Amino acid sequence: MRSRFLKNRSLRVLCSGVFTALLSAIFFLEPALSASASPVWSIVATIPLPGGASRFDYQSLDPKTGRLYLSHLGAGRLVVFDTRTRRMVADLPGFPHVHGVLAVPELHRVYATVSPLSKTKIGHLAVVDARSLRTVRRVPAGIHPDGLDFDPENGRIFVSNEWGQSLSVIDARSLRVEGTVPLGGEVGNTRYDPLSKRIYSTVQTRNLLVRVDPSALRIDQRISLPCLHPHGLFIDSRRQQAFVACERDSRLLVVDLPTGRVSGRFSVGARPDVLSFDSRKKLLFVASESGWVTVFQEKGRSLEKESEDFLGYRAHSILVDPATHLLYLPLENRQGQPFLEILRWRSQRDSPR
Numbered sequence: 001m002r003s004r005f006l007k008n009r010s011l012r013v014l015c016s017g018v019f020t021a022l023l024s025a026i027f028f029l030e031p032a033l034s035a036s037a038s039p040v041w042s043i044v045a046t047i048p049l050p051g052g053a054s055r056f057d058y059q060s061l062d063p064k065t066g067r068l069y070l071s072h073l074g075a076g077r078l079v080v081f082d083t084r085t086r087r088m089v090a091d092l093p094g095f096p097h098v099h100g101v102l103a104v105p106e107l108h109r110v111y112a113t114v115s116p117l118s119k120t121k122i123g124h125l126a127v128v129d130a131r132s133l134r135t136v137r138r139v140p141a142g143i144h145p146d147g148l149d150f151d152p153e154n155g156r157i158f159v160s161n162e163w164g165q166s167l168s169v170i171d172a173r174s175l176r177v178e179g180t181v182p183l184g185g186e187v188g189n190t191r192y193d194p195l196s197k198r199i200y201s202t203v204q205t206r207n208l209l210v211r212v213d214p215s216a217l218r219i220d221q222r223i224s225l226p227c228l229h230p231h232g233l234f235i236d237s238r239r240q241q242a243f244v245a246c247e248r249d250s251r252l253l254v255v256d257l258p259t260g261r262v263s264g265r266f267s268v269g270a271r272p273d274v275l276s277f278d279s280r281k282k283l284l285f286v287a288s289e290s291g292w293v294t295v296f297q298e299k300g301r302s303l304e305k306e307s308e309d310f311l312g313y314r315a316h317s318i319l320v321d322p323a324t325h326l327l328y329l330p331l332e333n334r335q336g337q338p339f340l341e342i343l344r345w346r347s348q349r350d351s352p353r
């Protein structure tokens with residue numbers, strides 16, 4: 001079912017906040033909000049996705065081929081979608097409880113973290129050849145591997161072992177395990193900063209953002225965060241800022257990386273998860289498990305909240321294509337069938353009167 005835009009401002013007020021999210025979750029609605037709100041969300045396309053109704057997690061876009069990779073966590077599959085033709089390419093089995101996914105175009109590979117639901121069993125990094133779409137290797141990682149990123153300087157993949165409280169370090173070419181970096185608590189997302197050539201990870205049970213030297217494989221900075229359970233992470237390398245989403249108090253923090261100072265705090269939807277940033281338009285999108293998506297405009301070294309809209313049941317995974325500025329959001333309809341909503345966002349002041 002396509003998203004519906006509520007037209008009545010009084011209904012928007014009546015059904016605001018947690019009450020709207022609760023009703024929407026119960027009835028599996030996917031509305032966007034009032035036309036009287038500052039942003040304009042427009043639906044570009046709605047694409048049915050294969051498999052049953054279950055949770056999607058991270059997405060990764062290969063800008064060279066236009067292929068979008070989606071981790072279908074609940075179904076244990078990796079979905080491949082062509083953003084240029086808007087057609088399904090493949091629905092790959094064999095990825096039980098897949099979380100993170102990362103396309104590395106220069107290596108013609110896609111990496112995905114596969115995590116058994118166990119606090120004792122080791123997960124692994126699945127390596128897929130991007131041309132044949134065949135899994136070429138499964139490399140042991142830690143317990144419950146989740147987020148991941150690529151360090152091109154050292155040619156290494158860094159994997160967040162959430163319950164293993166560490167980072168696994170894997171050579172991206174040889175697929176040899178090169179080490180483990182203990183972080184001292186449950187690990188959230190992990191990101192590489194190309195300017196400082198450092199790896200950043202959130203340590204959610206200790207409310208920390210840590211910086212790791214990817215050559216020495218050790219922590220060289222710890223930043224205390226004034227929030228609960230930091231998980232989502234995005235690095236704005238050009239401005240040397242980190243955006244951190246905190247799950248248990250629904251906060252977004254702006255962290256100045258050179259000083260470690262928290263320069264901004266904002267409320268977002270309940271249980272924020274995936275962050276995506278449009279570097280050309282300087283727009284930050286924060287998706288949450290509760291289905292609310294918050295949009296911020298970056299202004300200098302600060303953020304300004306532009307909108308906060310309920311977009312649909314389980315709307316917690318979002319990705320913006322920096323070339324087209326289109327947003328990709330996997331959702332479920334009333335019948336519990338998954339679909340991919342392709343959206344465009346623009347501010348009210350840019351809309352025709």
